[in-house]
Amino acid sequence: MKKKVLSVLLAVSMIGAMLAGCGSASEQAAAPVAEETAPAKEEAPAEEAAPAEEAAPAEESGAAGEGTFALVTKSAGNPYNEREAAGFEEAMKAMGYSDSQIIIRHPESATADAQITTINELIAQNVSAIAIAANDQDALQPVCEQAASQGIKIISLDSTLNAASRLTHVNQAGTQIIGQTLMDAVKDLAGGEGQWAILSATSQASNQNAWIAAMKEVMEGEDYAGLELVEVAYGDDEYQKSVDQTQALLTNYPDLKVICAPTTVGIMAAAGVLQDKGSAVKLTGLGLPSEMADYIGTDNVCPYMYLWNPIDVGRLGAYTSVALVNGDITGAAGETFTAGEMGGYEIVEASDGGTEIIVGPPFAFTPDNIDEWKSVY
Amino acid sequence: MEKKKFDWKKITGSREMSLVIVLIVLCLFVQIRNSSFLTSETLEDMFRNYAVIFILALGMMCVLLTGGIDISIGSTLAFSGMAAGLVMRDYMIPTPVSFLLSMAIGAGLGLVVGMIITKGKVPPIVCTLGFMNIYRGLTYLIAKSQWVAAYQFTDSFKNFALTKYLGFGLVNNMIAVTIYCYIIFFVVMKWTTIGRRVYAVGSNVEAAAVSGINIGHVKIGVYTLMGFLCGLGGALWTSLYKSAQGDMATGIEMDVIAACVVGGVSLTGGRGSVVGVFLGSLTIAIIGKALPLIGVSQFWQSAIKGLIILVAVILNVLAQRTMDKNNLRRREM
Amino acid sequence: MATKSGRTIIADQPFSWKTFFLKWEWLLVILFLGINVMNASLSEYYLSGAGLFNATNSFLEKAFVALPMAYILVLGDIDISVGSTACLSAVMLAYFYNLGVPMGLCIIICLLTGTICGAINGLILTKFTELAPMIVTLGTQILYRGIAEAMLGDEARGGLSSVKWFSNLYWGKIGIVPIMLICFIVCAVIFGFVLHKTFFGRRLYAIGANKLAAEYAGIKVQKIRMIVFTLTGTFAAVTAIFLAARMGSTRADIATGYELEAIAMAVLGGFSTDGGKGKFPGLILAIFIVGMLRYGLGLVNMASQFMLVVIGALLIITVMLPNIKSMFKVKKKA
CATH class of the missing domain: 3.40.50.2300 (Response regulator)
Known part of the structure; x- marks a missing residue:
């Protein structure tokens, strides 16, 4: 009898511990921003994008606009992806969106499989737009169609989705x-x-x-x-x-x-x-x-x-998502929009039959400028 | 009695001989296709790049000898290498301190695994499967998803993998460390009671317990040792590649286990030798190094690797069978 | 025969409420409920409408291979090649589809591929009984994926979603119930029935409890192992079909790591890697526990780094729980 009670107690306490673990997870995640010693000037506050309590409906926060905007990078644990996420978040905040309206997800491995799972979860949260750095251009098509059928705006950035799955693509450089x-x-x-x-x-x-x-x-x-x-x-x-x-x-x-x-x-x-x-x-x-x-x-x-600057790629991804949701653009070639302090951009035809937005020419790192850039990303 | 002892030696000797023959054939084949293979430069590259696998295989052998398995080693390596790398980035500690730190962290992680396996009675594969995830997750978390880049390491740390001071100017430090590890393990496993205890636990747990061996301590010991070697591996890895990344050494456990089984270490415990492990690791290293050299299409390399592993273990069984048969025949006479 | 084969271990014991509630499965039920309560309280989207049914779509395709994996663990064996088998089967399916073979035939080719892969594992293991299944399936794990890489090289084979009915295997629903969930329930019921209610199932436990004794009792151990490994290959191919339907295209790197996920599910469900243990309801519960936990944490957008830690800890702690109990018992005696 005692054994039974004990096992039940243990099970309950474990669940409790897990609950606590989740709670503290979001707290811990928030911590890096404060403690961050890394040299980067814009630190990547990626994980803490949407802690549990903040999954509240977007309307409550008001501010600039409505809706929730998600970024799905290629995978966790890669500084490049963190920079991209930092840029995305920075631009969203510059437009006046609150923390709870920004969701940043790094899948646990760099596979299409993991991204599909992630996108499914985002669909369930009724986000307004998803920007994806695709791990596979074709394999995400079914899930993107699913998302699009629920009115979610899908764009790709950095690494493209196929033309049928995206509204447009933010290309780091042609x-x-x-x-x-x-x-x-x-x-x-x-x-x-x-x-x-x-x-x-x-x-x-x-x-x-x-x-x-x-x-x-x-x-x-x-x-x-x-x-x-x-x-x-x-x-x-x-x-x-x-x-x-x-x-x-x-x-x-x-x-x-x-x-x-x-x-x-x-x-x-x-x-x-x-x-x-x-x-x-x-x-x-x-x-x-x-x-x-x-x-x-x-x-x-x-x-x-x-x-190129991954921060800029993330930024432009954010501006493009917002422009699409607000109806400023539809993703067709020839349209133009203003991306905050980054200036004006034009949507152009891409070689795969879709459209794309080119961030700019690749940037050269030479002995003269490397010391200045090595602490940035 | 003496005669019987002699037979056993012969058997272990010739079991490894079959692998030596396979290796020689493999090397000759590669050498004919590309004469740059058996040059000191290529060989040095090979041993340097695969030093970590060579060293981890020793620890894995001990774990396998006790009938266990450890698939968390890639994550343990990453965690200890990353932790030591971060400390170096922030405090510029001297190279030896960094190595010791990494090894201590690794040993600590291994100790946790060993405790949970023996005290918590969790099957080794399940426990290490869990820790594979946990340690990997923690690696990303302590690093805050950053990498430690080349310019953030001290020069002496980066030069460790290039210079030869530990090898008395003859061989590269990485290779020297590997050689020392093999010498120590060879001596310990063969001629000391510690080594015999590890074998005893794996071949017959009850008998070992009756003879006064503390099974729990031996098991905890081998996992701690495995963790310690992972720590060493983590330091070597970051020094060799001059970079600590959260996803480093992902999947290395399969290569290390493959090295052990190809070298004749039994997964059911109690059988395996340091020489065999060396040959097994050598096989994995040669496959990895030689296939790109002889222009085997990129896409065929895994298929060939899998095939060679299968052939090697099956040959091993066949050799064992013939030997057992000869043994029986001799006894009948 | 009954006593020697080790069947006494699973022989019917008189029913008592006490032992009934002390079962492992109750622990899992508590966990399952706990996770659902947690998820529902953390995210408002969790219980919404078809959300729960959709959630099953995010993990069930892997679960198909966990079913035969439970059989393998009962036998005291292990198979770490299932991920690669699934990959190769999916690649074959897409490869032949792109050659213009009708989809129905492609599915048969896919199933055949998986079955052959499983049979090769079984054949090597039963011909060379000295070899540990871990070694052999490690070798074939690398080999099967290698063949897939050799076939596709740097390309993807796709366009599968243009066949609507095929795509619907994963994405389709009857009412609000996903087709895949229905398929899974049917398979799970069959697997559970065979394991617990047939002579074949009892033999599996007998072999797992004591291989030698089972052999002396006249059970064809090697034949049964052969059947189970082949079956596992077939179900890896079933997983491959749903995976292909999910992505609409295949590459040589898909389904990586599925073997470990399947093993984790089975172990959490109460199947021991030492063999002879485990009940099917436990497996089903474990599949849903892991899946729902991941989905729930995904809904609150927990970082995947944390997710790794939580899932790993869940596995270890759950398996350790009953042993903590026995540790206390030992201490009391001493």
């Missing part, structure tokens, strides 16, 4: 521009001719594949005839695998002059390998300034590289 910019960098670093290789993320990453395709297209031009692309290697955005692949590239192609890594993990891994080996191979691509600060320098492995 695919063609990135292809052109990276090819010019490769040509410059190779001294006009020679062998070069690409170290990409996963073989399935739609962003990277689009950029690689754009680079190959640019390379067909006469100016680039001296360059020979020897291999596209895939590091799966895993550090160890990227290191292995870089070392294999160096062993297999002794005459290699340049490696171009259009992925933040890959470029970091490759930079480490090249520096350790004291290799003469030069590196460029797309990388996070904080992670790459050690390797950027005129005489260093990576003379310069590019990226």
